[in-house]
Amino acid sequence: MEGLTLNEAEQKCYAELFAFCDVESTKKLAAGSKVAELFRAAQLSNDMLMQITDLCGAKRLGYFGRSQFYIALKLIAVSQAGLPVRLESIGTVHELPRFTIAPGEAESWHTAQGHYEHEGPQGPYGSAAVLPPPPGRVYNKKLHNAQELPSTGPATTQRILEKQMSSKSPPQEQTSPAVSPQHTPPGSPTGWHPATERGQPVSWKPFTERSMGSGEGNWPVGSATPQQDSWVSFTNTRGVAAVDDGPAPPAHHVTVQSDQTPARVATKDAQQRMSYSDDPWRITEEQRDYYINQFKTIQHDLAGLIPGSAAKEFFTKSKLPIMELSHIWELSDFDQDGALTLDEFCAAFHLVVARKNGYDLPERLPETLIPKLIDIDDDKDVSEKHSDATFASSPVETVANKSPSISQTWVDLQQNSEQWETFSDRSSSCQTLTRFDTNITPADPETAIVHPVAIRMTPSKIHLRDMDLAASGQDASPPAKLPCAPSAADEATAPAKFAAKNNDGFHSSESAHSSDVDPSSNDSSRPRSFSGTSGEDSKRMAPPPPPPPRPHQTHSRSSSLDLNKAFAAAQQGQTLSGASAPPPAVPPRPHPHVLQSSKSVDGADLTPGPVNPLLSSQPPPEQPNFADFTHFAALQFVPEAEREAAAKEARVAAQNDKHIMKVEGQVDERNTSSKKPSRHRMKSEEESRAEAPAPEEHFKKTGGIAALGNTQPALQRSAGKEKKAIQASIRKNKETNTVLARLNTELNQQLKVNFSFLFTFSSPLAMFSSLPLSAF
Amino acid sequence: MAVCVAVITKENYPLYISNIPAANELKFHYTVHTSLDVVEEKLSAVGKTASDLRELYLGLLYPTEDYKVYGYVANTKVKFVIVIDSSNTSFRDNEIRSMFRKLHTAYTDVMCNPFYTPGDPIRSKTFDNVISSMMMQVC
Numbered sequence A: 001m002e003g004l005t006l007n008e009a010e011q012k013c014y015a016e017l018f019a020f021c022d023v024e025s026t027k028k029l030a031a032g033s034k035v036a037e038l039f040r041a042a043q044l045s046n047d048m049l050m051q052i053t054d055l056c057g058a059k060r061l062g063y064f065g066r067s068q069f070y071i072a073l074k075l076i077a078v079s080q081a082g083l084p085v086r087l088e089s090i091g092t093v094h095e096l097p098r099f100t101i102a103p104g105e106a107e108s109w110h111t112a113q114g115h116y117e118h119e120g121p122q123g124p125y126g127s128a129a130v131l132p133p134p135p136g137r138v139y140n141k142k143l144h145n146a147q148e149l150p151s152t153g154p155a156t157t158q159r160i161l162e163k164q165m166s167s168k169s170p171p172q173e174q175t176s177p178a179v180s181p182q183h184t185p186p187g188s189p190t191g192w193h194p195a196t197e198r199g200q201p202v203s204w205k206p207f208t209e210r211s212m213g214s215g216e217g218n219w220p221v222g223s224a225t226p227q228q229d230s231w232v233s234f235t236n237t238r239g240v241a242a243v244d245d246g247p248a249p250p251a252h253h254v255t256v257q258s259d260q261t262p263a264r265v266a267t268k269d270a271q272q273r274m275s276y277s278d279d280p281w282r283i284t285e286e287q288r289d290y291y292i293n294q295f296k297t298i299q300h301d302l303a304g305l306i307p308g309s310a311a312k313e314f315f316t317k318s319k320l321p322i323m324e325l326s327h328i329w330e331l332s333d334f335d336q337d338g339a340l341t342l343d344e345f346c347a348a349f350h351l352v353v354a355r356k357n358g359y360d361l362p363e364r365l366p367e368t369l370i371p372k373l374i375d376i377d378d379d380k381d382v383s384e385k386h387s388d389a390t391f392a393s394s395p396v397e398t399v400a401n402k403s404p405s406i407s408q409t410w411v412d413l414q415q416n417s418e419q420w421e422t423f424s425d426r427s428s429s430c431q432t433l434t435r436f437d438t439n440i441t442p443a444d445p446e447t448a449i450v451h452p453v454a455i456r457m458t459p460s461k462i463h464l465r466d467m468d469l470a471a472s473g474q475d476a477s478p479p480a481k482l483p484c485a486p487s488a489a490d491e492a493t494a495p496a497k498f499a500a501k502n503n504d505g506f507h508s509s510e511s512a513h514s515s516d517v518d519p520s521s522n523d524s525s526r527p528r529s530f531s532g533t534s535g536e537d538s539k540r541m542a543p544p545p546p547p548p549p550r551p552h553q554t555h556s557r558s559s560s561l562d563l564n565k566a567f568a569a570a571q572q573g574q575t576l577s578g579a580s581a582p583p584p585a586v587p588p589r590p591h592p593h594v595l596q597s598s599k600s601v602d603g604a605d606l607t608p609g610p611v612n613p614l615l616s617s618q619p620p621p622e623q624p625n626f627a628d629f630t631h632f633a634a635l636q637f638v639p640e641a642e643r644e645a646a647a648k649e650a651r652v653a654a655q656n657d658k659h660i661m662k663v664e665g666q667v668d669e670r671n672t673s674s675k676k677p678s679r680h681r682m683k684s685e686e687e688s689r690a691e692a693p694a695p696e697e698h699f700k701k702t703g704g705i706a707a708l709g710n711t712q713p714a715l716q717r718s719a720g721k722e723k724k725a726i727q728a729s730i731r732k733n734k735e736t737n738t739v740l741a742r743l744n745t746e747l748n749q750q751l752k753v754n755f756s757f758l759f760t761f762s763s764p765l766a767m768f769s770s771l772p773l774s775a776f
Numbered sequence B: 001m002a003v004c005v006a007v008i009t010k011e012n013y014p015l016y017i018s019n020i021p022a023a024n025e026l027k028f029h030y031t032v033h034t035s036l037d038v039v040e041e042k043l044s045a046v047g048k049t050a051s052d053l054r055e056l057y058l059g060l061l062y063p064t065e066d067y068k069v070y071g072y073v074a075n076t077k078v079k080f081v082i083v084i085d086s087s088n089t090s091f092r093d094n095e096i097r098s099m100f101r102k103l104h105t106a107y108t109d110v111m112c113n114p115f116y117t118p119g120d121p122i123r124s125k126t127f128d129n130v131i132s133s134m135m136m137q138v139c
Helices: A008-021 A033-041 A046-056 A066-081 A103-112 A119-129 A135-145 A153-168 A205-216 A224-237 A267-271 A285-298 A308-316 A322-332 A342-356 A384-390 A393-440 A445-455 A457-472 A484-497 A503-520 A525-541 A561-575 A591-605 A611-617 A619-634 A639-656 A660-675 A679-691 A693-702 A704-714 A719-775 B025-046 B093-112 B125-138
Strands: B003-008 B014-020 B057-063 B067-073 B079-085
Touching: A008 A033, A008 A066, A033 A046, A033 A066, A046 A066, A285 A308, A285 A342, A308 A322, A308 A342, A322 A342, A322 B125, B003 B025, B003 B093, B003 B125, B014 B025, B014 B125, B025 B057, B025 B067, B025 B079, B057 B093, B067 B093, B079 B093, B093 B125
Parallel strands: none
Antiparallel strands: B003 B014, B003 B079, B057 B067, B067 B079
16 A cells, blocks of 8 residues: 555545544444445445445455545545546545535435436536535534434434534535445554645535535435435534544534634535526525525625625635636626625625536626626525525526626626716816807907897897996896897896906906807807807907997897887997997907997998098097907907907997998998008908908898897806807807808908009099199 | 737736737837836826826827837826837827726726735736727727
């Protein structure tokens, strides 16, 4: 007999088994019932067992000495590991042999009851439920739950053995509830000292399997029951420290182990029926009960969480490689919180058991194991005492059915998490947009106010009114629907509402409000926005061309009295200090000057005919306007500027009750006048003028209703409407662009005309000049 | 187009390096190693370093003719490095950031695993899957 080295776990296990089998304490295990039972519990074929007995020398000796017994056990482990049974291979396998409850019974079960749909999956599955690592624990549980008390010898011995093993077994050691040997070998074991080596005490999985099977399946064979009971008792005795070689009282129920090492196999396993479904990943009721019990050993609160460290400690006892345990954790920790809920724990436990039984770990968590995100069965998972019966497989299935959907949603959530992440980026960009929007609208209430008035009858009125209001600081009249008016009104109200603003701030607030108002007002915002932009453009371009005639300052749109007031005020302001009144809110801007000049020009511009003389008077006052508007012209997208220009022009137009033609005429005048001051200014002026009339025209087109609507909604600013403001401003810009383009063409034509005039004039002058000379 | 993802601890030894295609692994090891200098440089420049994500994201560390290297540092000084082939259409900054965020999340998931001891090479299949999906998506 070659030397046999056993690791510590193996040594313990074997010693216990030997003691278990050695009922007679003769140190010899006759090939008696116990040994036979034990070997049969190994789930090996009889031939294999015979071979093993031959190899171990028991046959030769006629009995199982300790060494023979140990060798036999080792060979059993070897054969279970799949290696050829050879004495040489003994040293290679250091796993504990696995024994099931009643090998014979198990076999009978197999044959008798075609209960097991598959031997393989179910077997391991059964054992899966019974987690091997500390099989002793399991057995304890099983015994505990088993009502019956083992009364048979084997059961007793088993219990004894269990107790012994439980007492001796360290948390990680496998105590094998060895089947009581059928016989005790006669010979005395030759002494040999199993050296302790590293060992992976293989869980008594087969044993557990058997127990599982027996538990779950019917207890057809009476002997099975006691053995199961023994198993159960074995597990229960686990907590017992005393090693009792003698027959333990059958009724010895070990208290449920309060071992630190969670008992893998619950007694419930014994009771568990072999009602496995085909799906090895489905947790049966018994298994679930067992898992719950195990959960309680760690965490009494079923609704609580098992921290990662405790779970690690628990599952490390399963003797699975850390990598596999890590993978199992990744699979089972569904919410990735580093802790295990009851469902997660059950899933993890189930995976461990499955892995222990040879199942490869799946890449993804099976649907049936996906923890319920919604704890539906929490009520059912009561204490082990109650839940066993209540916790049927159906709930599990139903839950499983629900869990996939929940898991799907969870997966979707996880998938969407990235989207959420990206969304955050987008949100920041949105903010930038909003900020941009505010920047786009540099406060320029005047423009907004003036803008519509220039072209439209009603808008102009409203604009005038608004401008007056803004100038006076009065609360803006109920927002006129004029495009510019609303903005003006808003601007007026803005300063009133928002205090602590300097002139610039005032304007900015107003403009901001106007811009905000534009988007805020749904329908009216659009026209208002357009008007605003166009107004600004007009303002910019036209160093205030004489405000387009304000047809009716009593625009029907603004039915409010304020409008009328504003109209009157605007008129007054226009007539008197028009310039000052209109652009009250635009202190920094020289609009007033422009307005004044424009106003002065207005009178002159009333008649588009004599352009030149009028122009002569205009240039000086217009220059500052030009300067201002050039500034605005530079800010193409600045609606305020446009509004200002538009407002001024609107005022002028309102005063003169002139329409687009007038504006154009004014523009022409300005163009010609601008020629004198500076060419570059002309361009800007032209642009501004083009913009001014364009928006004005546009305003006319848009109609005063829009302006009215704008003023009214203006008061309803809301931060959420910034986007609308942006869109509105975009539209405005586009419209102004088109209008400006048209204006450009028109202006060019006028320029040509003017040039032609010049030429015509110049030629005669030359002639005249030449004449005197000639005369002389 | 090749992409390489690397996770480096604060002691500057790699926890995880993977690249697609799987060839020239050593080259990527070298690249990542050299990028550590740039990372350190940026880290020292940050100085007070808040936990601001933007500061965590180091951006393009340095480009070569073949690829660009992006860096990202976690609060625990764990560095993530992504190498992207230059031939690939340049990624928007947001895309790179999202990749790093995914990487960070996957890394935290690995850390949450009680069976994983910090400092060990990352051998998680789930982590590998996340990385592979990210790299394939990039490809």
